[in-house]
Amino acid sequence: MIDGKKVLFSGMQATGNLTLGNYLGALKNWLTLSDEYECFYSVVDMHSITIRQNPAELRKRARNLLTLYIAAGLDPKKNCIYYQSHVSGHAELSWILSCFTYMGELNRMTQFKDKAAKHADNINAGLFTYPVLMAADILLYQADVVPVGVDQMQHLELTRNVAERFNNIYGDVFTVPEAYVGKVGAKIMSLQDPSRKMSKSDENPNASIYLMDDPDTIMRKFKRAVTDSEGCIRYSDAQPGIKNLLDIYCACTGKTPQEAEKEFDGKGYGELKPAVGEAVISVLKPLQEEVARLSGDKAYIDSIIKENAEKANYYASKTLRKVQKKVGFPEKIR
Numbered sequence: 227m228i229d230g231k232k233v234l235f236s237g238m239q240a241t242g243n244l245t246l247g248n249y250l251g252a253l254k255n256w257l258t259l260s261d262e263y264e265c266f267y268s269v270v271d272m273h274s275i276t277i278r279q280n281p282a283e284l285r286k287r288a289r290n291l292l293t294l295y296i297a298a299g300l301d302p303k304k305n306c307i308y309y310q311s312h313v314s315g316h317a318e319l320s321w322i323l324s325c326f327t328y329m330g331e332l333n334r335m336t337q338f339k340d341k342a343a344k345h346a347d348n349i350n351a352g353l354f355t356y357p358v359l360m361a362a363d364i365l366l367y368q369a370d371v372v373p374v375g376v377d378q379m380q381h382l383e384l385t386r387n388v389a390e391r392f393n394n395i396y397g398d399v400f401t402v403p404e405a406y407v408g409k410v411g412a413k414i415m416s417l418q419d420p421s422r423k424m425s426k427s428d429e430n431p432n433a434s435i436y437l438m439d440d441p442d443t444i445m446r447k448f449k450r451a452v453t454d455s456e457g458c459i460r461y462s463d464a465q466p467g468i469k470n471l472l473d474i475y476c477a478c479t480g481k482t483p484q485e486a487e488k489e490f491d492g493k494g495y496g497e498l499k500p501a502v503g504e505a506v507i508s509v510l511k512p513l514q515e516e517v518a519r520l521s522g523d524k525a526y527i528d529s530i531i532k533e534n535a536e537k538a539n540y541y542a543s544k545t546l547r548k549v550q551k552k553v554g555f556p557e558k559i560r
């Protein structure tokens with residue numbers, strides 16, 4: 227609790243081009259929750275270097291991502307929007323938690339297996355212990371709730387297990403967090419293969435809508451989206467391509483799948499696809515304009531970065547000091 231409010235933590239990696247999946251699965255829910263909770267939204271740049279990055283590019287992407295959080299409507303005076311690497315407590319707590327996490331647990335993480343297969347030439351220890359750093363992110367702020375897409379649920383479960391294990395030994399140190407998964411948009415699928423999630427690391431650019439895609443590109447990608455030969459528009463697992471398009475449509479318009487089914491009853495895919503494209507454009511266009519406007523205001527963004535790093539450090543140090551004491555580190559002499 228901070229000032230009588232429950233705490234929310236979430237983050238995104240500044241790696242690759244953010245997709246519509248990141249927006250609908252995570253960022254959009256952050257907005258709806260931000261009044262109710264005391265929120266920490268991190269640009270998790272430390273996670274990004276588990277895959278080799280171009281330094282200048284990473285710096286640029288990290289700043290763009292931080293700007294995007296604000297452009298999406300998160301008020302940086304109320305919400306703590308900051309870079310993970312500006313708060314050393316993340317790394318410090320991560321080390322301690324790694325001594326309370328089993329190799330077997332980390333070995334089971336599907337994201338590790340996927341990334342290790344994809345980057346076989348660089349299976350570094352950071353890639354393996356990535357979920358421990360993620361647990362540290364969350365537990366450092368005593369978060370009650372963590373809004374994420376479905377793909378992060380396994381990491382959340384691990385975080386809860388580590389927190390409970392630690393609490394069982396040392397007493398009530400950590401708040402055990404709950405995942406928050408939105409009703410629509412929690413798993414946006416690839417437009418080219420609806421059995422796979424839409425991912426920023428997909429090699430086929432037609433598979434993903436990037437948040438910075440222009441309207442023509444968005445429309446073209448939707449028109450090429452893989453569907454099926456059923457010819458009818460139903461929200462059903464038997465039609466994964468159509469279901470994904472309806473999910474996107476509903477997440478962008480606020481309609482329910484039943485309302486959308488009714489709206490497209492008797493219509494063909496040739497009508498559905500551009501309608502979904504229009505719905506997405508109407509969400510992304512204002513977002514892109516706001517990113518462009520804010521990016522021009524360097525002094526403002528810099529001031530946000532400075533203020534929020536201080537705020538995040540303040541809360542992080544509180545937890546860290548408590549944890550250090552519990553595990554038996556000697557007190558600092560001041």
Ligand code: TYM
Nearest residue numbers: 236237238239247248251252360374375412413414423424
């Ligand atoms: P990342 O950067 O891969 O994704 C950011 C958020 O977007 C969600 N997401 C999706 N949701 C729906 N459909 C999709 N196709 C889709 N693709 C991505 C993710 O679930 C996520 O919520 N490890 C995390 C970042 C992280 C984090 C944390 C998150 C680090 N520490 C602490 C929460 C709490 C990641 O790589 O997300």
